[in-house]
Amino acid sequence: MPDVIRNFQRGLKKVTWPQDTLQVPQGYGRMPALDTMNSKVTRREYSTYVGGATGVTLNTPQLINIPIAKDGDFWISSIMGQTIQTFFVPNNIGYVVGRIQITDVMTQYRFFQPDLPWGAICREPNLAADASSLFLSNVIEPYCVQRGSALLVEITLTAAPFPAPWDIQIAFNGWKEYANASI
């Protein structure tokens, strides 16, 4: 075995399975070597939390509350959102203008200070066939929302080339971390 691998293995933190209410099945998963601060992390897997609002009109603040499940912390890696005309008729009109604020309800941490226009945090995909407004933002450092918390999204649309009302959906992509293995 090459020395670099042997040395790497020696540096890996040993995991002690939690001995409280849940029993971890034999051979179930393995804690990644990335996080050496939180020794209780037992599993990490991709997940997406979404929330939406329907019938959105101009200059009307919309509140979207997205509860985070109690079985695991959620780390946000990127934020994506989409608006689409309520009548669901395909169209080739450009993007919608608005402002957005995201708040972690438990810590009251606000992602932006003050509210930001979408254009400041989002990248509009330059796709000829894209009819709805699709925005994407990569979070520079993954942000952890604690289990049991919620994300409160406030969106206000201020201008659009096609008439209201619209449906909006916003997705937070990232991964869930479980402190105890789910069975």
Place this chain on the structure above:
Amino acid sequence: MNEFQRRLLDAVQNGAWIASVARQGRTIVDLDYYNYNTEIGPVASGASAQATIQIQSDSDFAIAFMSGVEVVNNTPTTNHYTLLQITDTGTGKTFFNAPTMFQLVMGTGGLPFYLPAPRVVAPNTNLQINVQNVSSAADATYYINLLGARIYYGN
């Protein structure tokens, strides 16, 4: 297994990506790129449909990318309103907390959606894929790909 394969497997097993998905106490004997996919449709406007992807019995499947396309009137399109949910029937867990717009999680314009962390599916598990064609425009057919690695264990 030749020496190159053995050393490559040694290096991969100690990488962070595999460390986050490998089963503790098991020895990985091989890794294969693989793509599970399915076709759903045509789904009438306003209707729902589902399909099942069965994960083979000889390996775990770690999903790294997802990609998909909606086809309306024989033309791939992004001008469509579809809600999607994927359920791991083995664990009962869903990929998303609620049905999600197709384009938000399946990539767009030919670009796949890159999962921020792998999602592992156990052998012999069925993935249930539910689509709802919300758009009032037309019937749609959906092609969904799950790209990742099959992980084979020796014991």
